[in-house]
Amino acid sequence: MSTAAVLKTESRLFGREPGTLFWVLAFPTLLLVILGAVPDFREAQDSLGGLRTIDLYVPVAVLLGMIVAGCQAMPPVVTGYRERGILRRMSTTPVRPSALLSVQMGLHGAAALVSVLLSLAVGRLVYDVSLPRQVFGYVLALLLAVAVALALGALLSALCRTQKIATAVGSAVLFPMMFTAGVWLPVQAMPDVLARIVEVTPFGAASQALAEATAGDWPAWSHLGVLALWTAVLTGAAVRWFRWE
Amino acid sequence: MSVIEVSELRKSYGGRAVVDGVSFAVEEGEIFGILGPNGAGKTTTVECIEGLRTPDAGRVRVTGLDPVADQEAVTRVLGVQLQESELQAKLTVREALELYAAFYPDPADWRVLAERLSLTGKLGTRFAKLSGGQQQRLFIALALIGNPKVVVLDELTTGLDPRARRDTWELIEDVRAGGVTVLLVTHFMEEAQRLCDRIAVIDGGRIAALDTPAGLIRRSAGGTVISFTPSAPLDDGELAALPAVTSVGHKDGRITLAGTDETVNAVITLLARSRVTAHQLRVVDATLDDAFLDLTAGNLTNGAAR
Incomplete structure (x- = not known):
């Protein structure tokens, strides 16, 4: 009952953050639309095994929303709630402040998934990118990727003492994460050595798993394992270092 | 049974x-007041009552419950206004009231509280856009929204203008009249004197005195000050020998005596017997301010360092 009230209130507040709404929900799809407007990117490439560049960018856009939600959007909110004594005030009520954290993670995770659906829909409808053929494998990889993004966000929230620091650190972490997700060069188009290295990062592994499921294969357990391991480590570290005040 | 019991409470940092x-x-x-200089341990003490801190030693009970072990049960009977806290910047007053009302099993009607705290015109305003006084009134409303048995108010009227301050005092008196026990942390003497039935003066982490406001004033040295210009000289020795006199002073032919009510009567009797007229006779009661300074005197100079 009271957690529902927290969810209702925080959803409203989430809707009042135009920046977050844009970068998480609209930006990845917008990027896809712009890249797809380049004629070369809509041509099949032999070097990509007959795929088009735009085909590779749909999983990138899918990951981009999660990375922005986890690194850039969530940590400033949570550290701000701690810094301003909002968590402290709530711990004097019958509702535990952990409800506020769970709701924040849930909202950012949900926004990332909506962003995924938008990217998939625009890819399919506008640029005729085929939908994932191995649906269960794709959903599993997606959920693990969202989990790792939220765990990363939780760790950043735990380590950064103030909202200002969280914003700065979040932006700094955002770029390597975007790189490993393949924003500048899709992982599947990376030179072999680089691709092997990127595969052990959370979003490099996610990118590979999503690409495999899109092609119709079950994602390699090594990629899913890397995602699960990162989620566990980041969550453990976040729990270890998180402070309520 | 006492509503709040604190015994031998200890808490150290570093x-x-x-x-x-x-x-x-x-x-x-x-209405119980906790009064003390900055850094005296007032806020830490109430934070142990609120369950925000775990005591190092000692016992704290709120309606018989342990604020740490039975935290959830305590939060249902205890309303809290914290000294420093904010709400979500974009949360409106109405949303804040509705949200906090939803936290409690038997909440007060938030509309009535909003009305009582003159927030009705601000229901659609976001927290960040409220003035300091409006934010403070909202926090008072949130402290009362769960229909608590006890409220802890830390720096109740800080940031309020004199009018709003008086309105808030009336509200607190009404709240008490409704059967709610109030624990008030303040360093505002007028507030303590006006509202509190009893006051604990805390200094350097210990209770320096615990009494009614009148009792604290009475027990402070030089509770009553008598001054007058005598029509003829009076013998100093005779003045100093009067009952309960603590000091005798002369300045420009004016005599100043510190003592008690008993001294006042004795001075008048002495003057009548000596056939001396007292011009510009003034009798001034010491205030809680004087009592407070007296009780915490030894520590005021290093107050800032603590």
């Missing part, structure tokens, strides 16, 4: 005892 053996009990329906 080896420094902030609260060093504090004991008191707040009875049902009482």
Whole structure:
């Protein structure tokens, strides 16, 4: 009952953050639309095994929303709630402040998934990118990727003492994460050595798993394992270092 | 049974005892004040009552419950206004009231509270856009929204203008009249004197005195000050020998005596017997301010360092 009230209130507040709404929900799809407007990117490439560049960018856009939600959007909110004594005030009520954290993670995770659906829909409808053929494998990889993004966000929230620091650190972490997700060069188009290295990062592994499921294969357990391991480590570290005040 | 019981409470930070053996009990329906200089341990003491801090030693009970072990049960009977806290910047007053009302099993009607705290015109305003006084009134409303048995108000009227301050005092008196026990942390003497039934003066982590406001004033040295210009000289020795006199002073032919009510009567009798007229006779009662300064005198100079 009271957690529902927290969810209702925080959803409203989430809707009042135009920046977050844009970068998480609209930006990845917008990027896809712009890249797809380049004629070369809509041509099949032999070097990509007959795929088009735009085909590779749909999983990138899918990951981009999660990375922005986890690194850039969530940590400033949570550290701000701690810094301003909002968590402290709530711990004097019958509702535990952990409800506020769970709701924040849930909202950012949900926004990332909506962003995924938008990217998939625009890819399919506008640029005729085929939908994932191995649906269960794709959903599993997606959920693990969202989990790792939220765990990363939780760790950043735990380590950064103030909202200002969280914003700065979040932006700094955002770029390597975007790189490993393949924003500048899709992982599947990376030179072999680089691709092997990127595969052990959370979003490099996610990118590979999503690409495999899109092609119709079950994602390699090594990629899913890397995602699960990162989620566990980041969550453990976040729990270890998180402070309520 | 006391509503709040604190006995031998101790809390240290980094080896420094902030609260060093504090004991008191707040009875049902009482307005109990905690008064003390900055850094005296007032806020730490109430934070132990609110369950925000775990005491190092001692016992704290709120309606018989342990704020740490039975935290959830305590939060249902205890309303809290924290000294420093904010709400979500974009949350409106109405949303804040509705949200906090949803936290409690039997909440008060938030519309009535908003009306009582003159927030009705601000229901659609976001927290960040409220003035300091409006934010403060909202926090008072949130402290009362769960229909608590006890409220802890830390720096109740800080940031309020004199009018709003008086309105808030009336509200607190109404709240008490409704059977709610009030624990008030303040360093505002007028507020303590006006509202509190009893006051604990905390200094250096210990209770320096615990009494009614009148009792605190009475027990402070030089509770009553008598001054007059005598029509003829008076013998100093005779003045100093009057009952309960603590000091005798002369300045420009004016005599100043510090003592008690008893001294006042004795001075008048002495003047009548000596056939001396007292011009510009003034009798001034010491205030809680004087009592407070007296009780915490030894520590005021290093108050800032603590």
